[in-house]
């Protein structure tokens with residue numbers, strides 16, 4: 001396959017030979033496994049891509065970024081290369097990886113007990129234990145710390161009550177990392193704890209919600225009605241979970257930026273191939289200057305998004321704080337994916353709007369990246385606050 005994805009010069013300043021090789025291995029392996037027909041079938045039937053997840057697990061890719069002592073491999077530069085490659089085929093697959101490994105795996109590794117790490121991280125690395133992360137509620141989205149779900153400590157147990165919304169992959173998870181209020185304190189960020197709720201707990205109900213896109217991995221409502229979990233399933237300290245969790249968010253935003261870059265490159269490649277082939281007025285439509293300039297602008301903005309992602313990943317890999325750079329990579333990537341997906345669909349005319357081609361899927365899926373993982377407005381607030389306060 002011819003794709004700008006494979007142009008090594010673009011990212012050579014950030015990746016060594018092995019990392020470049022790994023990124024390409026993932027890209028080429030998924031070309032065979034994640035065919036447009038298979039992905040379209042799963043999308044249309046809102047079916048979990050069982051076969052694809054098993055393939056990813058068998059390759060050992062769920063282990064990327066996890067600590068070596070728990071069978072993990074590779075770091076953040078391997079992560080962004082891999083996520084870009086996965087998202088080239090399916091952003092839903094890459095998002096699923098991100099929730100499992102970055103969000104929940106990352107939380108367990110950085111603030112979880114030794115017992116939880118030893119029990120849950122090796123099966124995660126092997127792709128045999130899956131997670132979801134339940135923070136949002138109907139009344140608390142961007143203002144996540146105003147959550148109302150309660151967790152009442154009762155001896156050695158904690159009893160949870162409340163309803164979580166928009167939870168990615170909850171219907172396929174073995175455990176749901178659930179944020180709940182364990183104490184009312186003056187500062188709303190304090191008094192929040194994180195509890196790993198086993199999905200077979202009594203009183204737990206999971207209801208998939210119909211969304212605009214990303215159907216391979218369902219987005220769910222999670223209802224907790226007197227769900228009792230041992231306090232040993234708490235990740236982080238009692239009342240301090242929210243504040244401790246903030247450390248994993250930079251990693252997540254860079255991952256989301258990488259997912260947008262891979263997906264937008266695929267949308268672009270589709271449109272480029274189409275416009276070169278499609279003839280109107282006796283010429284290929286790519287030869288009309290308005291279209292060729294659009295294509296040039298699309299690839300240039302994809303390259304710019306990619307550079308923001310690799311800059312962030314390099315900082316993460318070197319242990320340099322990158323809260324601002326990660327927000328920039330996330331919101332620029334999501335806005336650019338939306339623009340590229342819109343332009344790709346327009347360049348393909350009615351075929352772009354038909355279910356036959358993946359342009360419509362990109363158009364639907366790009367939008368979700370501007371909303372989740374902290375909306376783009378919230379990311380801009382983070383960057384602006386830093387600019388103004390310095």
Ligand SMILES: Cc1cc2nc3c(=O)[nH]c(=O)nc-3n(C[C@H](O)[C@H](O)[C@H](O)COP(=O)(O)OP(=O)(O)OC[C@H]3O[C@@H](n4cnc5c(N)ncnc54)[C@H](O)[C@@H]3O)c2cc1C
Nearest residue numbers: 133134135136141142166167168368371372373374375377
């Ligand atoms: C497909 C999908 C998957 C998701 N997966 C998960 C998941 O796995 N786990 C989970 O916990 N959540 C998940 N979410 C929820 C997601 O995190 C929230 O949707 C997001 O945080 C925004 O919250 P909200 O939808 O309630 O919007 P609101 O917070 O109500 O915001 C509505 C609008 O107001 C803007 N706004 C709000 N506050 C400000 C402000 N201070 N300044 C400027 N603008 C502002 C927002 O940017 C947005 O445009 C998912 C969402 C989607 C769409």
